Amino acid sequence: MATLKYSRQRESIKDFLMSRQDHPTADTIYDNIRIIYPNVSLGTIYRNLTLLENIGEICRITVENGADRFDSNVKPHHHFICRQCHSVSDLEMDNIDYIKDVASENFDGVIERYVTNFYGLCKDCAKNTKSA
Amino acid sequence: MATLKYSRQRESIKDFLMSRQDHPTADTIYDNIRIIYPNVSLGTIYRNLTLLENIGEICRITVENGADRFDSNVKPHHHFICRQCHSVSDLEMDNIDYIKDVASENFDGVIERYVTNFYGLCKDCAKNTKSA
DNA sequence: TTCAATAATAATAATCGTTATCATTATAAT
DNA sequence: ATTATAATGATAACGATTATTATTATTGAA
Numbered sequence: 001m002a003t004l005k006y007s008r009q010r011e012s013i014k015d016f017l018m019s020r021q022d023h024p025t026a027d028t029i030y031d032n033i034r035i036i037y038p039n040v041s042l043g044t045i046y047r048n049l050t051l052l053e054n055i056g057e058i059c060r061i062t063v064e065n066g067a068d069r070f071d072s073n074v075k076p077h078h079h080f081i082c083r084q085c086h087s088v089s090d091l092e093m094d095n096i097d098y099i100k101d102v103a104s105e106n107f108d109g110v111i112e113r114y115v116t117n118f119y120g121l122c123k124d125c126a127k128n129t130k131s132a
Numbered sequence: 133m134a135t136l137k138y139s140r141q142r143e144s145i146k147d148f149l150m151s152r153q154d155h156p157t158a159d160t161i162y163d164n165i166r167i168i169y170p171n172v173s174l175g176t177i178y179r180n181l182t183l184l185e186n187i188g189e190i191c192r193i194t195v196e197n198g199a200d201r202f203d204s205n206v207k208p209h210h211h212f213i214c215r216q217c218h219s220v221s222d223l224e225m226d227n228i229d230y231i232k233d234v235a236s237e238n239f240d241g242v243i244e245r246y247v248t249n250f251y252g253l254c255k256d257c258a259k260n261t262k263s264a
Numbered sequence: 265t266t267c268a269a270t271a272a273t274a275a276t277a278a279t280c281g282t283t284a285t286c287a288t289t290a291t292a293a294t
Numbered sequence: 295a296t297t298a299t300a301a302t303g304a305t306a307a308c309g310a311t312t313a314t315t316a317t318t319a320t321t322g323a324a
Contacts, residue, residue, distance in 0.1 A: 046311060050311095093234050114248055126242045139291085
């Protein structure tokens with residue numbers, strides 16, 4: 001299985017992701033890496049994001065309607081997605097891993113992991129909106 | 133806001149969905165509706181699925197890597213996705229809505245809803261696989 | 265320090281899932 | 295029946311992502 005070779009583009013992508021807390025999309029990452037490597041290809045962004053995900057250095061966040069987001073924080077945690085501004089943020093919350101056990105109780109297979117996303121209005125949007 | 137008009141294609145889609153427990157994709161629905169209405173268009177399938185979702189008659193399940201699934205069961209419940217055969221099934225489990233409160237504790241916005249998907253090996257795949 | 269092996273790249277085509285457009289047809293109220 | 299308009303089928307377009315391929319960069323060894 002092909003030994004990994006260094007690439008400055010990949011390093012740059014990882015560095016960029018680590019500098020951001022807003023879980024950017026591949027496209028946003030592309031725009032930013034292009035500042036440093038103007039010839040970088042969008043394919044290179046996607047290839048490296050998938051590679052970094054596969055070796056566990058970053059994680060991918062799949063959200064309803066919209067491009068995947070990427071996160072350099074690989075510690076298990078949950079995300080909040082604002083239905084108005086579509087921002088994605090980390091939630092600092094108590095562990096809820098026991099829901100895996102709750103789900104396993106009446107299930108005849110093996111539950112290995114779970115993903116929970118929370119939706120609503122972020123702080124800023126809640127401030128400027130009367131609910132609906 | 134445009135009054136809804138009956139359409140036999142839409143009724144057929146709803147009926148088909150109600151007859152299935154496996155949360156089919158738009159494409160699978162298309163294949164099956166075509167048996168009854170050979171001229172039906174894939175656009176009609178998507179248009180009606182979105183319409184039915186908007187009026188709350190069906191719900192859409194977004195999963196990692198793959199097309200959306202559809203479910204005629206609109207009662208809140210959670211789903212299990214098999215990482216091997218990619219089947220999607222309903223989970224009968226105790227209510228875990230309190231995780232919304234757990235998430236809200238240290239969050240400065242409004243959490244309105246959450247989506248939890250469980251992943252692993254379904255009964256059949258677990259039987260035929262030695263884990264990994 | 266070249267050299268060869270091969271991983272990674274840039275450029276771009278192709279794919280997948282889905283939505284938009286638009287002329288025609290079906291529904292439903294008069 | 296007539297009319298208004300929602301829904302359709304056909305198809306083009308779209309956004310997100312993956313595949314292809316010839317070229318370049320990295321790395322380990324001679």
